[in-house]
Amino acid sequence: MPVYTLPDLPYDYPALEPYISGRIMELHHDKHHAAYVAGANAALEQLASAREAGDFAAVNLHEKNLAFNLGGHTNHSVFWENLSPDGGGEPEGELLEAFKEQFGSFTSFQEHFSATAAGIQGSGWAVLGWDSIGQRMSVFQLFDQQSNVPAGIIPLFMLDMWEHAYYLDYLNVKADYIEAAWNIADWTNVAIRWDRARVAATGLIIKE
Secondary structure, eight states: OOOOOOOOOSSOGGGGTTTSOHHHHHHIIIIIIHHHHHHHHHHHHHHHHHHHHTOOTTHHHHHHHHHHHHHHHHHHHHHHHHBOTTOOSOOOHHHHHHHHHHHSSHHHHHHHHHHHHHTOOSSEEEEEEEETTTTEEEEEEEETTTBSOOTTEEEEEEEEOSGGGTHHHHTTOHHHHHHHHTTSBOHHHHHHHHHHHHHHHTTTSOOO
């Protein structure tokens, strides 16, 4: 049975300094992300064993564990690629115009996203996603790793707001971490995801 694997970082650990330290990147990728991959694979094994034995008494637990750990794996896989040592600034072309159309300006989007990230209670993510039903961008909070996600949302840009993502560098000052993230946001990657999301979304709605 295929298993999930930990993807390599697309840059060296210290590449995002001074905005995110190499030490955080090493721990975040090699420990936290790796743990989610292991947890997702363990949940798959437990579900396979349950099917083989015909014993589904704990199926809800196994599925919750799979959702949480697979969420962690998926979210981090997007997050690493959303960041770049060559990032920052503003997007260009169609993506910039989309921000202006849907949020008033790119600055307004940043303010909206930053407020969403800062307002997370407990652990979670701030997400810019493509709403495949409404055919528009949407900013929302993702609780923990997997809950409170609107149906049909395809992630474009994600910011990890769990404390392990920033505490060694920024302690409890989340606002400084959020501000720093804009300096390494890879808008080229976001634009690619946006293009793919719009194409993929055409197959999500079946018309008579």
